[in-house]
Amino acid sequence: MSSFAAGVSRPLKITIGGVRGVVGETLTPDLLTNFSQAFGTWAGPGKVLVSRDTRPSGRMAQHCVLAGLAATGCEVVDLGICPTAALQLAVKDSDAVGGVAITAGHNNADWNALKFIRSDGIFLNHHQAEELLNVYHQKEFTKAAWDELTPIGSDHQAGRRHLDAIRAQLDLDTIRAAGLKVAVDCTNGACSDFTPGFLSELGCEVFPINDDPNLPFPHEPKPDAANLSQLRALVRAAGADAGFAHDADGDRLGFVTEEGVAPGAEYTVCLAAEMVLGRGDPGPVVTNLSTTMRVEDVARKYGREVIRTRVGQVYIAEAAFNHRAAIAGEGSGGIVFPAINYAHDSIAALAHIVELMARTGRKLSALVADLPQYDMVRETVPCPSQRAFSVLQELRDDLEAEWATEVNLDDGIKLIGADRWVHVRVSMTEPRIWVISEAAGPQVAQDLADSYMQRVKRLL
Amino acid sequence: MPVIQSLKIGVSGVRGVIGESLTPQLVVGFAEAFGTYLGGGVVVIGRDTRPSGEMIYHALVGGLLSAGSEVIDVGVCPAPTIGHAVVDLRADGGIAITASHNPAQWNALKFLRADGMFLNSYQGEELLNVYHQGAFVIESGDALGRVGRDEGAVNRHLSKVISATNRQAIASLHPRVVVDSCNGSGSRITAGLLEKVGCEVIAINDTPDGHFPRDPEPVPENLGQLCEAVKEHGADLGFAQDADADRLAIVSADGEAISEEFTLAFACDVMAEKRSGPLVTNLSTSRMIDEVGQRHGCSVLRTKVGEVNVAEAMLANHAVGGGEGNGGVIDPRLHYCRDNLAAMALILEGMATRQVTVKEWAESFRPSAIVKEKTPCSASNIQTVLLALQRKYAGEELDLTEGVKVLWPDAWLHARPSATEPIMRVIAEADDEAAARGLCDEAIEAIDEAIG
Structure with a gap:
């Protein structure tokens, strides 16, 4: 048990994104059971599917979730370990009223979380999440009588059906003919039992690492450049054409070029868009306000509109659905392929980039080099949660940015110019404020970020 | 609107109604408390067939894993199987998910310690202290436990029963037996066991789905269907189980459900002839056990009511047999827990070696009748009532081990406060029912008068 000093925020976040905390501290069996019973009360009666990623606390959490859901009389089906996208697809394709994913995605192994999925396979939006939180806080849960309880079922084919759904979108002959050599780092996560085999089915020569779901995460399960040194070495040693990195639940994708360079997850969405728009899928591109402006460059090439949303998976998924988007995604590496599902899906992203190659x-x-050269700077300013939104309000009242041609206030403040932008927003997961900028030239981007960092700091 | 209290948290475990008081949160809390109490190690979990058992199982596993315990699931099984498994697997404790003879809407947690016996009252008290203090061990990362499955627990238990049984004797009798498993955890496996020890078996209510066709308590008034089946099939006897296969009742060949008190008397009659040593039972059990002691030259020790009290006294006194008059037989050659599979084997063996029918065996005991009554008595009146009874019966031989027991040469009366309800239980045994009822009525009158 680790301790935390008084005054430091407790590692528990109950937000519209679900409930997230540190196992051993805040994410207790009691909390997990309560939230699951709240979800069963909110979503039920009916079928609820449950999946988890591979972190060690997943087993404990899974039993609490099964108990909490079952107690409401829901028909609970346990999918075991599979990507969250597979769970979302299984919910969408079945008569289930909802799903619970037990995963903290890219967070370290000591974290875990419950993410709640509605009957169409999309995460709860903030209206729905608020309803769920009200049920949770009121604690008047549905309690089924003994003869209203339903046996807990299991379905270990959801991962396979998910792969089949991805495969149905691919040009298998073209991929097989290319005979690519592909390295993949599954971070011993939920994709471990799926991606290497799937790449083999696609005719790739596969070099898997960290693909044992029984082992701990070899590094932070976040597919950012900083965590890809092992994959970069593998790509060079194997002479692979590409290396791909999953997070723990198959949501975000990072990659490494054949040169062993990890250009960053901001490129993932650009390459995926290049593939899908190039293939001719109709519709606009959806991304969030903090993602690279290269997305506009790709969309422009195919004459498509870009729709920018607030940061958060559900905003991307709902916008993709509402605008009948060709593709959606964000700079974290989470890509939505509407032809498959409205889920962030790193296996689908990987397969589409392989097809693009x-x-x-x-x-x-070369595909990376085809994209414009911009530099992005991501900075944070620590800020107490109770001050964060006020600070942004004050900053908004005091804006002067002659260079900006557009101001977007959908999620904090985003100032957009012809060749640069800066986005100041409150972190949903930590007590801090993000300042993100992008421009042509590293110094321009840094100066832009610095100037808004200073303004935020002055207000604190 | 009065609140109906369906939750019973006591030293013998946690019992409540599904959909009301026995919530997953409560179960998670008790699992965390038990894991904390044991300080890690391995916990065996088994359950009866109630549909709520699965939900409770998952809540228990979640709480235990969080507290750092390893879990071994033995699945749906008789309650005594769990005790055996705790010992076989050298586990640190166990949890039985069963409300035993209670109706289907109930379920309960019963906690076992490393020797496979239930926690005694002191240990139960300690567990409750951990639960109420709420400072549970919360592990993280690789210190979190894992879950294993033991598929062989039931068969190991059955094998032990079979090897302790004189199968030749039973096979030569080859009795025709109807067994009513009440769709509890004795379903299917009991018929298999009885066939293996040499019986012809007709099984009724042996679908292990927890939908009880009758009140699961194995007492004569619940055994109408079994009585009919015994007559219909021309069987030599019938056995009735409760939901978790710890208690047993017997039906004779003419379709009469004999008192559940005979179960222990018969079984002890057999155990006491095999080996020498004392017999142990509780204060409320029939005097027939004393008759068994006289037959075989064994002493009889009486304990407070409760399986663990009997089991601990048996262990401490090297007893050859024991149990409770409610049909719970403990065969110490196997394990110190009530086991109706072991009881069936003993009784069948006794019938075979004695060449007697159920009726003949029952008639070999001096006729007696037990009457079990109760009268309201709030917790604050218990002391007053017990003192009043002591005064009333001051001239008689008294046993004050638990409540007040009055002993006459040909009868006894036992008044004790219930552990689960605000009532005083009044039990009397005499040569006939009228005499026993007279003793009860007299005591209840004194109790009511003492309360005023």
């Missing part, structure tokens, strides 16, 4: 016959480094 096969179809164009270009090296991954």
